[in-house]
Amino acid sequence: MxxxxxxxxxxxxxxxxxxxxxxxxxxxxxxxxxxxxxxxxxxxxxxxxxxxxxxxxxxxxPDMDALGLALVDESFRTLRQLMRDVRAAGVPQKQAINSSVQTYIRYVRTNTRHFQFVAKERFSGSQSIRNAIRQEIRLFTSELATDLSRIPLLAKTSAEDLQMMSSLMVNNMTSLTEQVLDIPAEDVAEEMFLARMAEKQLRLIFLGAASWRSK
Amino acid sequence: MxxxxxxxxxxxxxxxxxxxxxxxxxxxxxxxxxxxxxxxxxxxxxxxxxxxxxxxxxxxxPDMDALGLALVDESFRTLRQLMRDVRAAGVPQKQAINSSVQTYIRYVRTNTRHFQFVAKERFSGSQSIRNAIRQEIRLFTSELATDLSRIPLLAKTSAEDLQMMSSLMVNNMTSLTEQVLDIPAEDVAEEMFLARMAEKQLRLIFLGAASWRSK
DNA sequence: TTCGGATGTGAACATACGTGCACTTTATTT
DNA sequence: AAATAAAGTGCACGTATGTTCACATCCGAA
CATH class of the missing domain: 1.10.10.60 (Homeodomain-like)
Structure with a gap:
């Protein structure tokens, strides 16, 4: 800077x-x-x-740690770009879930090394790298929460519950990412299977969110 | 052995x-x-x-890798024990979710080091260690799926969908675990907050599962 | 063209590592 | 009490690492 x-x-x-x-x-x-x-x-x-x-x-x-932080920055910069693109296309409704998952998987595939890096260092990196990553994910989750708040169905959901839902979705995306990274790029069959599962899971979450009453 | x-x-x-x-x-x-x-x-x-x-x-x-594998084994041995205890008490119904989460968090707290180890090595460990951990989680997810199949409400859900749901729950547990490990043991307020979020998320998943129709 | 700071080099240091080997110690089985 | 195999020791080796320092090279600015 x-x-x-x-x-x-x-x-x-x-x-x-x-x-x-x-x-x-x-x-x-x-x-x-x-x-x-x-x-x-x-x-x-x-x-x-x-x-x-x-x-x-x-x-x-100055040292390897600084290099690592630069990589964290880079990785999330590209991810934020994706988010912006998606947001520009509007929040995914139930119909759009499938294509969103597909898009995302393709995106992960074209940025394998950055995602690998983040997945690996998220918990086992140095203190500062872990913090940087956590911070980025937190931010990401919050942004998703405000996106969710714009969906009519969730218009009157409390802020805390929105946060809860978005973190659920981010978890799901994270896990999907890690699973995609764990299979070889050639195994398209397995990849499609993962995609179908992730789509179902997202749909189930939306279903749950739809019938959610703050209690 | x-x-x-x-x-x-x-x-x-x-x-x-x-x-x-x-x-x-x-x-x-x-x-x-x-x-x-x-x-x-x-x-x-x-x-x-x-x-x-x-x-x-x-x-x-013979080398450090072998030590690591032994640790993986140990870690999941204790986790399987917990699973068996929970199963003996019956599959958690909506009412029992809260106490389950509480129990689980307490369990994570008393076995911090093993959970830390698994969380860290799950993606960044050596090839063999990663495989060992993934294998254990896979097994864990499958067992949970058969548990779910015994719930009356999900009696006629397809095997694939059951797997999908259980992996959703395991993801959630995993993420809860990692979040708990990431806050200091003294911060009971934050811990209770995490617990409440996790409970809500589980409940939302159950809600979604309840209104799930295979497509 | 000359100057100066940014970028890259090479040698050297103390330190840590994995592993092989011959050895001593320990404790149980005959 | 003697034997034996497992467990622990001490030493040595080749190799790799982070960081230092003084020096060389580049290239834009003056």
Whole structure:
């Protein structure tokens, strides 16, 4: 954030910096797939994969943790983009559930490495990374809750109950994500099965929400 | 399992073996809390914490991965015990949901370290550990599905839909578990809030299941 | 063209790790 | 009391890691 120069010619001076920075981020993402873990990566390993000497790492990040935080940021930036697109198309009604799930799965597939990273680090990452991820998910859930409040059927549902419902849906999406990541990309049959299950689960949740009375 | 001697005097010869084995397992569990990760632990670190020289480790496990698998086994053994207790008390009806959630949370609290371990390694552990955990959860979900099938209201629900519902509930439990683990044990207010949310979510799921028609 | 800061390099350090090996200790079975 | 196998020890090795420092190279600004 405070990285950019205050002058206008930032893009002309940065190409080199930008490139190895990207290379480091990509190297880390790629290595997370192979080495089970982000914590399991070493600064030297990442630098090596990025085609750079270990000490060059420090020119871009103070330590591995900072790199991890950058990855969290990146991951949710793309997710937020998706959310915005979906929101622009209107809140999914029961009819639109199926296509939404399909879209989402395709999205997860095209951003596998970022989702893998988040799924893995969500609970086993460093303290700061865990916090960052949790914070993003919290935000995401809240936004979904306000989306829900605009559905006529849920117009008079209490704020707490809306939050409860959206967290239920986010849970479901999260779990779907992790299941999709856990099967090979070629197994389309299994993927379609997962999709059908997720659609049913979402539909069931909507059913429950429809007949929900605050008690 | 093939560890016990075939003779009768197993307990007289084993105390030493049994004790350091336990010490190693406990050391690992304790260190997982501090070091974010099981993969982040080193054989030497665990041995040190267990009060034993590194090479002694090999007398009990071929490598760290084996230790991890033993921990998975242990964790789910206790969870299965809980399941059996609950089942003995009958499948929770709507009235019993609240007390079930309370019971479960208390259970998570008294077995924090095992649950922490599973939550962390579920996605970021080694291949074999991930598989072991997934297998256990799958089994757990299936058992819950057959439990659900015994509820009169769901008597004529298809097997697939039952599976779908139980996985929805397991997701919810999983997420509750992880949320409970993420707040300090002293924060009873937040814990009660989580409990109330989880109860509502379960109730909503039951509501949805009740008005579920196979399509 | 020259200058200066950003980016990348290379060597070196202390430290930690996994594992192999020959050994001592311990406790039970004969 | 002697034998034996399991459990624990101590030492050594090759390898990997994070971080330091002084130095080289690049490239836009002056």
């Amino acid at each position: 405070d990285r950019k120069v205050e002058q206008t010619g930032d893009t002309r001076r940065d190409p080199r910096r930008g490139r190895t920075r990207r290379a480091l981020l990509d190297a880390a993402l790629e290595l997370v797939e192979k080495k089970d873990n982000f914590t399991a990566l070493s600064l030297r390993l990442v630098a090596r994969k990025a085609g750079v000497v270990p000490t060059a790492f420090y020119r871009h990040f | 093939d560890r016990k001697v075939e003779q009768t005097g197993d307990t007289r010869r084993d105390p030493r073996r049994g004790r350091t084995r336990r010490a190693l397992l406990d050391a690992a569990l304790e260190l997982v809390e501090k070091k974010d990760n099981f993969t982040a632990l080193s054989l030497r670190l665990v041995a040190r914490k267990a009060g034993v020289v590194p090479t002694a480790f090999y007398r009990h496990f």
